[in-house]
Each structure stands twice: as structure tokens, then as C-alpha cells.
Amino acid sequence: MAISSSCSSVKAVNTRWTSPSPSPSSRFSLLPTSLHRRYATNVKLTATSAALKTVEQTTLTEDNKFSSVGSDSDQDIPTLPKPRILVAEKLGEAGLNLLRDFGDVDCSYELSPEDLKKKVAESDALIVRSGTKVTREVFEAAKGRLKVVGRAGVGIDNVDLQAATEHGCLVVNAPTANTVAAAEHGIALLASMARNVAQADASIKAGKWERSKYVGVSLVGKTLAVMGFGKVGTEVARRAKGLGMNVISHDPYAPADRARALGVDLVSFDQAISTADFVSLHMPLTPATKKVFNDETFSKMKKGVRLVNVARGGVIDEDALVRALDAGIVAQAALDVFCEEPPSKDSKLIQHENVTVTPHLGASTKEAQEGVAIEIAEAVAGALKGELSATAVNAPMVAPEVLSELTPYIVLAEKIGRLAVQLVSGGKGVQSIKVVYRSARDRDDLDTRLLRAMITKGIIEPISDSYVNLVNADFIAKQKGLRISEERMVVDTSPEYPIDSIQVQILNVESNFAGAVSESGDISIEGKVKYGVPHLTCVGSFAVDVSLEGNLILCRQVDQPGMIGQVGNILGEQNVNVNFMSVGRTVVRKQAIMAIGVDEEPNSKTLERIGGVSAIAEFVFLKL
């Protein structure tokens, strides 16, 4: 592998080389390292795939997040209690069984906000559906214990994501298992609304026989506007095409070719609502979609339009809908979701004769509920075990194949950050950090969010008492005024590996080890992954080569024979096991840096003796 351009071109001398080994087993923990093993079980987890979002960033601007631990041995791990998982809403039995194999499950439904707050303070995970509001107060009440909130469904508008992120709490959802159920419910509402099924049923049960009153409208040949062409919207569109409808859709983020493949035209919002005979809502509730159906938008609709909502009540201004119904702009509405759930009994909207309602039943089929329960149980158990989740909502989602490729680099990133910050005098004044990723891959072919989060964790944890994980890394960095800029350099190495090297520079600080200061005057540390194992490859301007396992002693010395032996002997006499040693120099017989990997932490006397070796100008002990 090419040696970094910022390092001396002199080849590092290895005194011992580790045999090629597989990647270290690493985890990206939501838990303190020491708690990891306690949650290890034999629960089989299957990761659901998620699209990897490639985000080009030069500074910390997003709320992304996490943490890693190396592979600890199973020995000396105390048996600790299982994690406590609070299930606050009804969940399918298969999911509950999965959770019970893994943790202590407390199924407590219909908790008052006060009781929920009490319970979360004793829970590592919380699982909810749409009926529980997971507010900032809930995260505050958890006092750091709550590590993951699992939303057993799609919509996460009932969870305060910002508060979750600030508290380092991962939020995961179950985005796929109820898609068909929601789409089928949308179609059921569409057809039953068009044929007045609910009203006619109520009429017969009231002893009437009103055939002429309940003449309906046909679906075939009518235009349906699907608002939100995501998972549910797509399935609704597919089914509506089968009913002979002309389907158009509005979705600012959906790819036109995916729509075209289904024979659906993507159109503007105004075009969709002004040409449709039926409008079906399938977008999430966000600040941008809140009350997007209001007096103004209803006034642009075709007179006699029919509306279906299985998305979220909050996307409609319900008072405006009542006005539109009264004015005959909206002929009928079929609603599964409401601004307030349950809605008040005397709600004009609910009582309106042209409105059909169901109590948020979109996801409520046996099949969907079993699927959702399994999907969320796997995601929550996986998160508690420290695995990266493919369904994380407030942390980078990474496809499993990308994750397995990036794993050793994620471990490297944290260790390089951790090393670099320990070279800052007193750990003080750390504000500007520059990260350089050298890679043979295209700029777009490398998602650095996880790496950046891990570097941030490595930098922050040794100099503060903040607990940093992938969820809150960017938030904590911003809070501490840390600026992290990222640079990618395309190098001519094998594109088989995602990254050639990661270099962390800490700018404008004093160093406690002059040898780590590069020509630009900044602390500079660089590492690579070799045979799946993270290695330190450059300190300041010196090339070294030491595997990043255990702890590290760095010495700057005069390059002369016998140095390795002298220092090795001192460590040996104190029973400190050297796992790796490497010497890098700039000019033969001038300055050299010796990097010594040690399994144990040498005592102060041993370190003093190393410092006493006459050729050694300076040394530093670093914890990895």
C-alpha cells in the first residue's frame, strides 16, 4: 500500500508482524462498552436492507451519530442482567417472543404520561405504536437509561426525534411490514366511500331500505391523485391501476422512472389536486406537510372530489375540510387518521354524513401486525446488541453489505481520533479538526457519516465526560463548538478497498509530543486497515506501522542501533507484553519514532525508565 504523502517516505521497520487475520468483530454501540456482553444472546437477527444515502459534507451540519468497541474476549465478562424492554402498545406475539429471548419484557399498555416517564427510567428500550407520545419529557425522565425507541410501524411523528438525538437515543422503525395493509385499507376506503358502503350498512341496521339515496360513483376511468409515492402510495397506485383508474401522483422526492414503470405520471401538487376525481394521501406528517390540505388547497380541487386519508390526520386542516364538505367541494371523505386520536365524539368532521371513518386501522391486519412485531423486535434487539440498524431514523442507515465493508474502517476511525486527541497538550483548545480520506473510489462512492461520527466519538470522549454515540456525535460536537471538515483524496490504489487511509489533523493546538506535529504545524495521525486490522501508519511526518490493539507508547529518539532492545527490555522486566513495534524515521541516524503496541498499561515507574533512556527525546503513552 502506498505510504501517505504527508509522511516520510522512509519505510517503517517492523520488528514483529501480526499474521493476517479476519476483521475484528466490532460493534457500534448504543451502550457503554462494559455493558455489551451482558446483552449477548443467541437471538438470530436478520437485517432489513435500506438504501445508503450518500451525503457530501464538508462540515458538521446534520444530526448523525454512534460508538464502537473492539472485540473483547468472552473471558472475565460478568453476567449482568438482561436489558429491560418496555412495550407500551400491543405487539404481535412473534415479536414479543423474540424480545423475551433477549431481554426482560414489560408489556404495560395505556400508560399515563406520568407512568410512562417512571417506567422509562428503568428501561433500556421502549416499543410503541402510534398511540404513545414519546416527548422530550420522556427522554429527560429516562436519565440516559433509554438507549433505543422502537416504533412498531412507519410514522415516527409521535416521537420527538430531536430530543431522542440529543439524548443519544436511537429511534428505529418498522418501515416495510405494514405497507400492503395500509395500501389495502386505502383501497377499501376508496371503494366503500364510492359506493356508500358504511352509510348504507348503518341505514339498513336502522331499519331502512334506501336504494336511491345510496347511488354511488364508479372508479373505472376516474383520475386518482396519489399524494406521496412512497411504499404505501406505490401499492395504492398499483391496485388502483388494476381497478381501471387513471393514476397520477405528486411526490417531490420520488424518481419519475419508478412512477413511469407503473404507468403513473408524476405531476406538480397543483396539477394533482386540480385534476383528480379522487385524492389519496400517503405522505408523512412533517413540518412541510402539516395542514397542507387547507382552505386554499381545497378551493383548487375539482368540485365533487373525494378524499381518502390513511397517512396522518395532521396533513389536513380538519376545520377546512368540514367547510369544503359543507360547500360541496369535497363530496366525500374517508378517513383513517385524525389530528387528535381518538377524535372527540362530537367532532363535526366525524359526524359529517359524507365522511366515513375508521379508528387508525391501516396497519391493523393480523399479517401486518405479526410482521411489524418481528421487524421491530429484531431492530430493537440488534440496536441493544450494538449493531447498526438498517431502519434507524435518527442515525445513518447503512446497507448491510456496505456496513460489513466499512466495519474495520469504522474501528480505525474511532482509534485514530482517540489517539490524535491524546496528543493535544492537556486535551485543551480542540476546535478545528480536518479529516482526510484517501480512497481509490469515486467521490460519490463513499459514505463517510459513520466514519466521521466515530472520529468525533474518539476525539470527544477522552477530553470530556460526554457519552458519545452514533446518534448524538454530531450534536455533541456542535454543542462543544467542534468544527470537523472532511476532505476526500482520490489515490491510485486498489478500488477493491473503500478507503486507503484516514488522516486526522487537529489544528491550532499545542502538542504534548512534538513528533506528532506535521510540517503544517498541526497534530497529524494517519491509519490504514491491513488484513482487516486497523493500523497506525503515520505520526506527524514519521511513517510507522503498528496494529492498533491494546495501548500504545510513542517515543521520539535518535535513530541508532539497540533502541528497540532497550525499551523492549524495560517493558519485559515489568511483564508488559509488547504486541507490536515499529520504527519510522525521516533521515537515517537522525530522528526516529518508535511506536510500541502494549497489551497492559505500564506503571509510572516503567514509563519513567523509558523516558530515562538517553537517546529518547520524548515519549507518550496513549490509550486506544
Ligand SMILES: NC(=O)C1=CN([C@@H]2O[C@H](COP(=O)(O)OP(=O)(O)OC[C@H]3O[C@@H](n4cnc5c(N)ncnc54)[C@H](O)[C@@H]3O)[C@@H](O)[C@H]2O)C=CC1
Ligand atoms: N393508517 C395507518 O395505519 C398507516 C399509516 N401510514 C402512514 O402512511 C404514510 C406513508 O407511509 P410509507 O409509504 O410507508 O412511507 P414512505 O416513506 O415509503 O413514503 C412517503 C412518501 O411521501 C413522500 N413525501 C414526502 N413529503 C411529501 C410531500 N410534501 N408531498 C408529497 N409526497 C411527499 C416521500 O418522498 C415518500 O416517497 C406515513 O405517514 C405513515 O405514517 C403507514 C402505514 C400505516
Ligand SMILES: O=C(O)C(=O)COP(=O)(O)O
Ligand atoms: O405505521 C404507521 O405509520 C401507522 O400509522 C400504523 O400505526 P399503528 O402501529 O397501527 O398505531
